[in-house]
Amino acid sequence: KQEVTQIPAALSVPEGENLVLNCSFTDSAIYNLQWFRQDPGKGLTSLLLIQSSQREQTSGRLNASLDKSSGRSTLYIAASQPGDSATYLCAVQTGANNLFFGTGTRLTVIP
Amino acid sequence: GAGVSQSPSNKVTEKGKDVELRCDPISGHTALYWYRQSLGQGLEFLIYFQGNSAPDKSGLPSDRFSAERTGGSVSTLTIQRTQQEDSAVYLCASSLGVGRGLLSGYTFGSGTRLTVV
Numbered sequence: 001k002q003e004v005t006q007i008p009a010a011l012s013v014p015e016g017e018n019l020v021l022n023c024s025f026t027d028s029a030i031y032n033l034q035w036f037r038q039d040p041g042k043g044l045t046s047l048l049l050i051q052s053s054q055r056e057q058t059s060g061r062l063n064a065s066l067d068k069s070s071g072r073s074t075l076y077i078a079a080s081q082p083g084d085s086a087t088y089l090c091a092v093q094t095g096a097n098n099l100f101f102g103t104g105t106r107l108t109v110i111p
Numbered sequence: 112g113a114g115v116s117q118s119p120s121n122k123v124t125e126k127g128k129d130v131e132l133r134c135d136p137i138s139g140h141t142a143l144y145w146y147r148q149s150l151g152q153g154l155e156f157l158i159y160f161q162g163n164s165a166p167d168k169s170g171l172p173s174d175r176f177s178a179e180r181t182g183g184s185v186s187t188l189t190i191q192r193t194q195q196e197d198s199a200v201y202l203c204a205s206s207l208g209v210g211r212g213l214l215s216g217y218t219f220g221s222g223t224r225l226t227v228v
Binding site for chain 1: 153154200204206208216217
């Protein structure tokens with residue numbers, strides 16, 4: 001069964017720092033990997049989606065990479081801002097009804 | 112619509128009452144999912160609809176929970192005789208479903224926060 005792990009579980013950084021969140025998964029047979037952001041008590045906002053044949057995707061200050069063979073993905077956030085504070089979830093999809101979520105990284109950006 | 116729409120955004124109900132939560136998926140998305148997230152916990156899969164196929168109900172926690180999807184679009188999740196442990200955020204998601212749709216991922220709504228008092 002697919003297992004998705006995120007490291008670190010929590011991260012605090014001062015405003016302006018660049019940071020990297022890590023995601024690893026055990027089964028490389030995936031269709032895509034998504035990075036989501038979740039604010040407390042709210043829904044999930046999709047940040048970036050990387051299809052299985054792709055290596056990276058970029059949106060603004062965010063860059064996500066995918067190394068499917070090694071089962072790893074990273075989310076790079078440049079010039080962090082207090083508004084980036086949230087929980088970040090990665091998820092891999094292995095079928096139409098098979099979406100496996102990581103354990104999440106709670107990010108706090110300190111002004 | 113442009114995104115997945117859920118209503119209400121917040122619902123407070125008394126223990127024992129029935130509640131209905133609504134999800135309006137992205138137009139053209141054949142797959143629809145319900146999840147629930149209790150405070151401080153991960154997402155728990157509840158039910159999956161794909162086109163006109165029979166839904167996958169394997170995640171429903173009890174027979175007090177049911178869901179339907181009318182006309183392949185809007186879905187309603189119903190919880191009968193609510194209990195305090197039903198308090199959670201209920202999330203709906205949709206996707207293009209099978210085939211090449213598997214490459215496109217899920218889009219989630221903003222959720223319904225249910226509080227049973």
